[in-house]
């Protein structure tokens with residue numbers, strides 16, 4: 001008999017500080033019955049990793065949130081990437097892989113570094129800043145819309161840029177809450193999201209996107225017959241959904257880790273080439289995307305527990321990333337550790353397609369900040385931003401000094 005837990009992983013209490021509950025779930029057993037939702041939970045690295053690799057048994061096409069698309073109507077058309085299995089997934093993935101090829105992403109590096117350097121100079125000049133608004137949101141919202149090719153009017157059209165940022169964040173907040181139950185968080189995110197949904201939908205059209213951007217590259221895949229025009233639009237929607245909040249929260253986790261571990265900041269300040277590993281460790285330690293679901297396609301036994309077809313499995317990526325069976329001293333934020341193998345970007349066929357883009361953003365920001373600021377510390381209590389999937393903050397008061 002599998003252990004049964006009454007933990008609600010989508011309650012405010014859980015989301016405010018998930019780490020002690022992760023430990024509980026991990027130690028309860030390899031497979032835990034979460035009675036509150038009638039679903040299975042896995043919080044150990046070995047099982048989480050194995051399930052991610054076995055897409056035939058644990059599918060994504062029934063949705064990677066709590067809702068089962070076989071019996072419930074999704075809140076939007078399912079993603080061709082995230083909420084699909086081979087062979088449909090393979091075709092979409094091929095197109096998006098091509099649009100986000102390593103070469104394409106590398107071409108953005110100079111721009112990212114430049115934007116990060118300007119930001120860092122400004123921040124250190126100010127001293128007291130909000131790590132969320134002034135860094136973690138400011139950077140991605142600067143570079144991402146430009147990289148995608150979202151038109152934002154003239155350089156001085158501040159209003160248009162603010163509108164873009166607002167729409168991207170509102171939409172992301174909705175999408176990531178919607179993977180959870182229809183709780184207060186999801187309802188609240190949905191209630192004010194109409195204009196953002198319309199905005200995103202309109203931006204997915206070919207005619208709304210600038211030539212030369214990543215979105216235009218997705219449409220080139222339609223020109224080549226790899227996907228249809230309509231599919232290209234949905235793939236652009238994937239970029240707009242998955243590309244912002246994830247990197248915002250990753251940067252928040254990086255800043256929190258570094259601000260609370262002065263010795264780690266010193267290492268980074270002395271050697272900014274550690275920015276890459278520091279970002280990777282932040283994704284392991286903070287797991288911006290905390291959970292995803294899979295759905296069993298057949299009866300399967302995992303570590304002695306039988307899972308029936310159509311049953312939902314909640315994968316605690318964040319708990320797996322802090323499993324002492326896999327990572328030594330896992331709660332320690334250590335930018336010199338080999339964080340490779342973490343499941344913060346997932347694993348298997350759905351492994352984050354934007355990881356290179358995200359890593360380049362993280363590396364640019366951390367390297368620029370580390371070379372400008374000799375110290376970074378909390379100047380107040382971080383305020384968690386509760387979300388059914390993301391582990392971020394609504395405010396992170398920081399003090400930087402040169």
Ligand code: 8QM
Nearest residue numbers: 079081082237238241242246
């Ligand atoms: C999460 O729409 C999508 O295809 C999509 C949405 C969210 C994600 C990924 C893809 C994992 C970052």
